[in-house]
Amino acid sequence: MWKFFHQLASPPHFYRLAGLFAPWLLGLSLVGIVIGLYGGLVLAPADYQQGDAFRIIYVHVPSAYLSLMAYTMMAVASVIGLVWRMKLAHAVAAAAAPIGASFTFLALATGSIWGRPMWGTWWEWGDPRMMTELILLFLYLGYMALRSAIEDRNKADRASAVLAIVGVVNVVLVHYSVEWWSSLHQGQTIMNEDARMPTSMLAPLLIMIFAFTLFFGAALLQRLRAEVLEREHSARWVGRMLAEEQPNA
Amino acid sequence: MLEFLAMGGYAAYVWTAFGLTFAVLWLNWWSGRRRHLRVKARLASQGREDTMHRGATIKEVNA
Numbered sequence: 001m002w003k004f005f006h007q008l009a010s011p012p013h014f015y016r017l018a019g020l021f022a023p024w025l026l027g028l029s030l031v032g033i034v035i036g037l038y039g040g041l042v043l044a045p046a047d048y049q050q051g052d053a054f055r056i057i058y059v060h061v062p063s064a065y066l067s068l069m070a071y072t073m074m075a076v077a078s079v080i081g082l083v084w085r086m087k088l089a090h091a092v093a094a095a096a097a098p099i100g101a102s103f104t105f106l107a108l109a110t111g112s113i114w115g116r117p118m119w120g121t122w123w124e125w126g127d128p129r130m131m132t133e134l135i136l137l138f139l140y141l142g143y144m145a146l147r148s149a150i151e152d153r154n155k156a157d158r159a160s161a162v163l164a165i166v167g168v169v170n171v172v173l174v175h176y177s178v179e180w181w182s183s184l185h186q187g188q189t190i191m192n193e194d195a196r197m198p199t200s201m202l203a204p205l206l207i208m209i210f211a212f213t214l215f216f217g218a219a220l221l222q223r224l225r226a227e228v229l230e231r232e233h234s235a236r237w238v239g240r241m242l243a244e245e246q247p248n249a
Numbered sequence: 250m251l252e253f254l255a256m257g258g259y260a261a262y263v264w265t266a267f268g269l270t271f272a273v274l275w276l277n278w279w280s281g282r283r284r285h286l287r288v289k290a291r292l293a294s295q296g297r298e299d300t301m302h303r304g305a306t307i308k309e310v311n312a
Contacts, residue, residue, distance in 0.1 A: 026278065037267075042253070052257035059270040098280075102273050110266040117262050215274060222281035226288045233292050242293045 009088050012237040015228050018221040025218035032211025039204030047201075056114040058204060061189065062212035064107035067136060068171050070100030070216065074143070075168040078161035090157040091231060093164060094147060095223035099216060101140035108133055111185075119184050128177035129185035136174060139167040153231065 008014055040058035047054035074093045081089035111130070112122045124130060143160050150156035178185050189197060190205070197205070232238050256263040 046257055051259060053259040053262055055263055056266045059266055063270065099277055102277055106270055106273050109269055113262050113266045117259055219277045219281055222278065222285060226285040229288045229292065238292060239296055242296055
């Protein structure tokens with residue numbers, strides 16, 4: 001078991017395994033998305049209050065969930081990178097950032113599109129859920145800007161790790177914003193005791209969350225391959241691999 | 250079918266949200282893939298240059 005983890009942390013093994021798993025994760029996630037879309041758009045009944053507009057939930061909630069999950073992962077990887085000086089952990093954090101940022105953008109955009117017909121407004125300055133999610137987007141962008149501003153990779157790893165860890169406070173704020181402050185945003189959907197969703201609505205949502213998570217995994221592995229290759233550019237295994245792939249070069 | 254597409258009058262909102270989401274997902278996959286290929290191509294061409302330089306030095310030494 002330990003040997004397995006040890007090998008996983010070694011860049012050539014990780015690079016190879018990531019290349020092996022990424023297409024499978026992508027394929028599985030696409031199957032899940034197709035099933036989730038059919039369930040959410042066709043099988044699920046219209047909401048008695050929101051009509052068919054509620055169906056935006058099937059892309060909004062998975063995006064919002066991943067925007068928080070990716071950030072948490074980035075922060076945990078940063079801690080591991082700082083404490084155990086594990087380079088692969090820093091690579092994970094760096095690769096998760098742009099994907100997390102894109103899901104944060106999606107959560108904001110689909111929320112805004114959903115808010116227009118339901119609340120009569122695209123955006124409400126001062127709403128705690130919207131503001132904390134917007135800050136999350138800025139944290140992602142700040143993290144990426146900081147990384148690209150520091151040329152020395154080790155310094156960039158350390159500085160951006162500190163930013164990622166400090167910013168995790170905001171993840172907690174996003175999560176509890178609808179409970180602690182009054183917000184236009186509706187409360188929890190999935191674990192709500194007072195207003196349970198019928199299974200025909202809930203099942204597609206859970207499938208979509210699962211499928212989006214698989215997609216995140218696939219996209220992360222894909223980015224990690226580039227990240228690992230860049231970090232290991234002078235390592236022997238990279239040279240050997242490239243030579244094997246392009247024998248005529 | 251038309252009724253399905255109309256989404257109870259919310260077609261513009263629902264389809265924009267879904268279209269945008271899948272466009273961004275596709276972009277995620279595509280940009281990661283492109284970056285991987287670019288890094289690989291760059292390293293491969295660097296590797297070639299390095300070998301050429303080394304080759305030149307050995308020839309000079311031999312001469």
